[in-house]
Amino acid sequence: MDLDALYQEIILDHYKNPHHAGLRDPFEAEVHHVNPTCGDEVTLRVHLSGAGADAVVEDVSYDAEGCSISQAAASVMTDLVIGRSLTDALAVHESFLTLMQGRGGVEPDEDVLEDAIAFAGVAKFPARVKCALLSWMAWKDATARIVAGETAVPTETEETR
Amino acid sequence: MDLDALYQEIILDHYKNPHHAGLRDPFEAEVHHVNPTCGDEVTLRVHLSGAGADAVVEDVSYDAEGCSISQAAASVMTDLVIGRSLTDALAVHESFLTLMQGRGGVEPDEDVLEDAIAFAGVAKFPARVKCALLSWMAWKDATARIVAGETAVPTETEETR
């Protein structure tokens, strides 16, 4: 079992020095997701500007408790989506999801996923896929709530499926 | 498998010509027992006279739906208990129970059990023991209710355990 394929330097670096950590204002939605298996949690806020095709991800801020994989994933995710158009950010999300659910059979596209390609090894560890997806799913959920016109009330705890 | 050991002539005779069948007055208790497995049922009335050590089983009448074994058992049982002192009748009951639960290992005492010794073969067929016991358990139950001072209200359906 190739431990180093899982714990790539990039992952450990993000874990030790997470980017964009902490909860910030302004935001339009805040969600709280947990991994029911291990209890790992993330509280995540999303701030969008514009609407429809012009929407832009202005900020994603978070407070996460969890393992190296889940922490690093949150950090990498914020790097990838902040400042992007919502359309592009959703495409990156989709691409990351595909990578993670590919059981190691999907070749990651570095142009799209950048540092997130380091998670290719995680896809071979089914038990850890949920860790990698925790904050990505939270981001998707928060974003969907904003788009659906919901206001910034902290939501019920959701498990990441 | 010795079918004839199960279906002894005596059993088939009682089955075809059951003794003391039908429901009669007077009675102090009437019970209704079912075999939950097959739905066989018996409604059974007991008429006692006297009390305590002097109690006598004056009559046992019944209406039974069921297989040869359960029908014959009811018939044989009435032969054995009617006219007996309650003490003796309970001893016969006990003796029949021991025979039935002995899985074929108990030697029946003909002086006590008379025709009921024909049921020795039934004890080797665990699935049929309940059939043989249905009316015996109903009799015990009805008798216990009289002794406990209950009145002649038809009781709830009881399964024979």
Place this chain on the structure above:
Amino acid sequence: MTVETVHLPGLLDGLDVIRDDFPILSRTLADGHPLVYLDSANTSQKPQVVIDAMVDHLERHNANVARAMHQLGAESTAGFEGGRDKVAAFLNAPSREEVIFTKNASEAINLVANTLAWARGPLQVGEGDEVLVTEMEHHSNIVPWQLLTERTGARLRWFGITDDGLLDLSDIDELINERTKVVSLTWVSNMLGTVNPVAEIARRAHEVGAVVLLDAAQAVPQMPVDVQASGADFVVFTGHKVTGPTGIGVLWGRREVLEQLPPFLGGGEMIATVSMERSTYAGIPHRFEAGTPPIVEAVGLGAAVDYLAAIGMHNVRAHEEAITRYALEGLATVSGLTVLGPQQAEQRGGAISFEIEGIHPHDVSQVLDSRGIAVRAGHHCAKPAHKRFGVQSSTRMSSYLYTTPGEIDALVDGLEYTKKYFRAG
């Protein structure tokens, strides 16, 4: 039983080879009689591949699921969740998450009945509401609804049965009305063999906004079941009747409906987060799977539905129909014997209940058993249907994909012998 003389149209190809898959079928019983197992509606026999899958799991991959992240845990989870995938595919479920593992079909029905009592919103069953079942249900599809209606003040109603053993739909307009919240019925009767027009009834039920549960405990083993085409909201079946193990049942439910239901049992695996004050619950299917699930059983059930799928459920159905037709013909030659339920093989499943004048079913089955022939005698957990036909109990033969015409011959011979034994007829 290996050399078959009769060949019937529809019989499975290579029936001998199929029989060899089932170790128990080569068993010899008392007095050297070969086993003639005609009690498959009660429980089916298990092919070697199911037993082997379970043994392999226990000997090599056993661990708890989901929560265990080590290699064995991953293997065990893959086996367990793989069972869910296989069942979803077998039922043509739109999503694997709509497949919930229970302990048996009975629990699956109780799960629905209980959560409808605790639901808030349109699904809630309460005072003044009606629950509709039928007189031909297995007790497992009667008692849960009696408990529900008694406990909530709702009313239990039912379709009757015609003299031919079909559902009496003459009062359907009255029975399915705006108060009807649930319609729960069997797809195939375990006693009468009747195959019910479930899609049509589901359509009528949906017109008044009722939810529909199909008890497919006897349907899934015997015929192709497509939960989407069924029109139902819930379909339940049980592992042990589809060549799988005991200890596992399946509730399939439409996502939109399942997601509106509150939890059933509380415990590990069904939660999102727990504090002493309050808990939140997982999404489907886990919300309804409290505690350690039937892991080795899901592995076995997965192997079972794969086995059936490989044979092909259309072929299984054709085989059942061929055997049933042959059995109905054979039974018709036994004087004093009356078959309860539809008389045409096309209209029915592979369970045939009958009476023989003057001989109690216990006695019939006992004599058959002395010849190695296993049938069921009793009310088959369908007392109301027996009562409808004025009988206390009946004898039931039920075939499955491994049943041969020769076994039906043995049954018919056995019945003639039984009559002689009791000097009846």
Place this chain on the structure above:
Amino acid sequence: MTVETVHLPGLLDGLDVIRDDFPILSRTLADGHPLVYLDSANTSQKPQVVIDAMVDHLERHNANVARAMHQLGAESTAGFEGGRDKVAAFLNAPSREEVIFTKNASEAINLVANTLAWARGPLQVGEGDEVLVTEMEHHSNIVPWQLLTERTGARLRWFGITDDGLLDLSDIDELINERTKVVSLTWVSNMLGTVNPVAEIARRAHEVGAVVLLDAAQAVPQMPVDVQASGADFVVFTGHKVTGPTGIGVLWGRREVLEQLPPFLGGGEMIATVSMERSTYAGIPHRFEAGTPPIVEAVGLGAAVDYLAAIGMHNVRAHEEAITRYALEGLATVSGLTVLGPQQAEQRGGAISFEIEGIHPHDVSQVLDSRGIAVRAGHHCAKPAHKRFGVQSSTRMSSYLYTTPGEIDALVDGLEYTKKYFRAG
């Protein structure tokens, strides 16, 4: 792992021979690492004798029980009910009828919680009543009581935990009061390992007329359990943790209490008689066993408790204590590691949860797994107990009768390696 260098007092004699009983223990994992299974509190491994008993049942005796009267039915019933006899003897239950088979421990607890809601008479739990649990419960002994109290308007209360990981009984006089209807607590904590003074708590609860349920899911596998001596009204455990299969759990209840409870699930086997209008119910244990029971599972569980009884539960307990002591000593050598719960082997069961500063339990277990060492990481279905100690999750090693000192050495080595891998400490 076959040659043991360390010999500890209390270790089971012939540990190598015992290990040979468990086929999975000779498995090799990724990169050729032998399996070091330290996750037995999650689920135990199965000895060959259990697997063989199940296979023999499936290959030779499979049939439905009770209702099937043929030879296979009699054999299957004997196997199933034999399992009940064995469990009754293993628990020193006064009567076999007090042993109810459920699907797991969680269902057993839910059965009690649900029937107490529907009970009429003194046992009924309703508005104003109190249910008392503890902060160290498994979710399966929290959520059912949350559902019960939410649904009935009763109040849920709980004992806290001391810093040492013991039950905080300082407010027992207030917590056990005349409103207390149920006290439900774990005998041995699956997270902290704490062994609770259950007989004393049961005595106090009975003084106020409350019924007492013991969650013995971690006790029955590890120590002699005598339900009569326990003082409880209900004791539950689960098959898969006592070397038996999944899909079966046990509820033992005192006859007088069980007989006052209404049915839980409705269906086949639990009835006396059914009509469309109304049904009556069977006596114990069948009243609580709706539908086809876990037959092959009861056969397996019977073989499992026989296996444990043959080794002797006092010996198993001594072995667990010896291994636990050795593990506590070993873990104490790992700097930055904190054991949660009591620090003395005598006071605890064989599950040891710990934290390592700066390394998340997932990451710890992942590195251990890469060396073939299976432990559990997470909240172990005990979130409130984790919260009490201010942690989200922990790593847990749990031993069983097949655990060797060498495996503990491998764990300790693995933890040192883990620290190096993440350059912590």
